[in-house]
Amino acid sequence: MSELTGRNQPSADEPVTHHGPPGGGAGRVLLAAAIVLLLVAVAGGTTWWMYTREPAPTTNTATTVKPSTPPACPGVKLRVAAAPEIAPIVRAAAKRLDDSPADPCDLITVVAEEPGNTVAAAAKPDVWIPSSSAWLNIANAGGAAFAAQGKPMAYSPIMLAAPTAVTDSLSKAGRTSWAQLTGAVAAGRIVSVTMPDARTSTVGLLSVHGVNAAMARTTPDSGIAQLRALTLRSRLKEASADPAKVIAKIAEQWNTNGVVYDVGVFPVVEQQLKAYQRGKHTVQLKGAYPADGLVQADYPFAVAKNNQDVELTAQLRAAITRSSLVQAGFRPAPMPDALPLPAQPGDLLTPATMWSEYKSLATQVLLLIDASGSMNQKIEAPGGRSLTRAALLRESGRFAADLFSEDTTVGMWYFGQPTPTSPAHREIVPYGPITEQVDGSKTRRDALVKAMDTYRAAENSGTPLYQTVLDGVAEMREKVAPGTVTLVVVLTDGEDGESTFKMTQQQFMAKLAGEQDPSRPVPIIAVGYGPDVDMKALNDMSAATGGKAFPATNPADLSSAIAKAFLAAHAPR
Template sequence: MSDNEWPRELPAAHGEWNDPPHRPQRAILAAALVLAVLAAAGGLTWQLMRNGAESPDAAPTAAPVPSVTSPSVAPCPEPELSVAAAPEIEPLIREAAATLNPSGLRCPPVVVRAEEPAITAAAKERAGVWIPSSSAWLSVAARAGGAYSVSGKPIAYSPVLIAAPEGIASVYAKDGTTSWTGLIKGATESTFPTITMPDPLKSTVGLLSVHAVHAATARTTKDAGIAQLRALTLRSRLEEANADPAELLERMGRQTDGTTAVFDIGLFPVLEQQLKAYQKVKHPVPLAGAPPADGRVEADYPFAIRKGADKELAAQLRAAISKPAVAAAGFRTEPTAGVLRLPQSSGKLLGPARQWAQYRDLAFQVLLLIDSSGSMNEPITDRDGRSGTKASLLRASGVSAAELFGDDTRIGMWYFGTAARNGPAHTEVVRYGSISGVVDGQTRREALQTRIGAYKPESSAGTPLYQAVLDGVETMRGEVTPDAATVVVVLTDGADGGARFAMSNDAFLKKLTAGQDPAKPVSIIAVGYGPDANMSALTGMADATGGKAFAAENPADLASAVAQAFLAAHTS
């Protein structure tokens, strides 16, 4: 799907919530979090903890309604003005519309319905007035042929906050604020047990949050690729990535055990108005929320009119929506200072959103094959004009990339390239195993970062690319399991040659395809680094195994290529 396209049909919303599996990192702060949450929840007992209290009781099932035979009633004609409003503001708009509808009239002239903006944007039949929860949806709808004109300023505003049970507020919020980069840091260091986000293609909160995450990571580095890697790190750590904020709040409201709420839902972005509505009710698990200081975003509610709609009636409706009523409903009547400006192009907003939505959560088994031949010592100039080497850029990109892999990943790393006449085709640098397992006193993730940070190519070393790939695929074939994706990720800046293992591309592909086993698939994700990389050979090996190849012809684009490779492994 290109950046200019928008799905014409949206997946059905989830009707049920299933408790996600608990991840290993949750145990790290479990004891401290339990104490904090129990203190905040007030009325909980240690007996609940001993009995392993789990998720709340299921919502009661409504009794069946007996069928009643009634005389036929003529259907109402099309209303004079149909209005689609974001669900959280629909009650306010419906009350305003009621002042324009004569009482007791079965077919009122103004009809208001609650509808998520993503659904309205993709609909063929369009309402006369549309009040979405962000002006961004208007440009999305325009690309799909639904043009609306905006009448005046937005009628309401609501910032996005990061919320969680009050008992852990001190863990993620400092001095009344939070940060997206702090959320990423907490995710990678296992400071937070659970982070939940909405689907950015369905939810305004999700769309704005993903934009804010990318804006925040862009401020941490001048390298756009590394910024993308850092943003994707948060995506790779989400417990749930398609949770509707309103349903999360409803689910949280049914919780009776604060500890379960922390581990099953944890931290999540939500509108200030939605959080206020939750806080008005005395739930067993109280919530707190704070704005992210490094990427403030805000839902605004434009009053948009479709061409051909009754403008006079629309103007009357807008006039009936008073500022006191807006404030009483928990919204702000003026925009918040310091919020991020959204890109004018919906493609720039939707690009990162699609990456998040299309990312597949799966167990990942990967072997990294890193070219350590002498050519990696060649000098280069990055996009900021700083001098360095290919190896120095690899070190910077690799350290960030090591954070991407989830805690259920099994991983190993080899270098290939040898200057010795009878040297091996590859050297094991980090032995294969669980990323959270211990290697030489460090977790395997830390060992990857340490080894990549100390990466030094061998001068005058050849490039036994083909033999290293054959060996790597054969090794990983023995690790294949039905519940995980198994891949070999290859990064090289050259072509096969300069070693005793040299072979023709035809001979290599023949060996590669001959060794394939449909019952034990191993895909190759290849990154060609620099203008001398043999992209033809890399594309051939990727195609032969159902993988993908990416070019980073400019060495400064290496991190972006690594991000593409990572996404390819999780979207194919």
């Protein structure tokens, strides 16, 4: 802990005795004036700290002589806000200063609150000890003025905690991963997962950062990574659960009625988990560090620019000793493999806001796959490969099938006209829930993968693109319902022609516009394959429906397009 200069400066691990405000008795405010100030404070006491002060303890010993008239106190001189888990240590240090026999006044008040609440409050403390230095940047970006004094006072990595049997199923040698947790939740192997509010809690904010960093390791596409992160978000039992209250509920419910609280996995700082483990609880909790996105809380001692009592602040800083923090379960040094935090507040807040305001919407998708002869034309793919558009689309489909969440309802059509009497399109995978069994024991997701593996474009087949899009939009419009996002996804080279259903783009756009219903929107996501794809036609049809068009030059482009469409649908409004 860095040394600080100040009056009567103690050593780093010794309690501090505070001797009152500068000037001693001669410098105190006159009694009458103090009473007036006290009455004013009581009458107008709307400031946050006056409602949170603890009463000063009274001491009755043989050596204590109470004056007949109590001395006047100048009131609180130092207002401190601290993260809930470190607040007891800070309060104990403040109490030692306030309980000095030489000064009966309570000069320090300590409020325990989550950092996001401190940021949002109009009145800011003189000293702030949040659970992450990231909050200082966030607060200062909003107009506050806090400066950290020296290095953080303590550290505590964030762990994934659960009853022992659950943790053991997810971890090895005390390590697990966000990706493993997400997979287990998606497969139904985990009962539930809860997380704190990412906008107010450090555990929530940093956990979201860890999840996104972990998913970024699985793909170079940022949209796909975000969508994979939201897979976990979409399956949370609760997205604003306080870990301390979760822990308390586990212990309380077991002790009162013998029923184990239905807890699956939840993130928590190591210090809080250690505190629980030291207790004698029937339900044993165990934690593991997510190796693919390890994040940690740190506890800076930050001072407001308008702090008026530098000496008292220095005494408080010194009174919070390293030994008291270690004894409480905090680490004196950071874990070396923890993720660095972004310097820009927005890089943390943007994904946190998306996470917190995520709208749980069932997704309805109709896939329209171009099976016409033009899809057999060869193109040059990244890496110098030469392959047909159909082959590129086939690889794309394998990627995309994994993106659909468990609450997706989906169907697939092929479109193409090999003979003049052929229909414009045919159903390949019947529309229904993606988890539902089709073709015997296979799920609809498996059927999609199989259909894409066996997909081939027919030679000399016309391309009834426009008619298929009109039919697909009309089909899905009947399925639009509140709480759903309904999409038509078109995979094509973008040219309508050589079929009995051929029409001009002007005719098509007029029909598409005439069938729009603002109360039942069906956006078109169009993905175009090939260097000569008619992106104007695809952009026009997508824009007319509130969708978007994307060119595809590699297999991941389809997944990226679907990810972006889903993210837009679930984004905060």
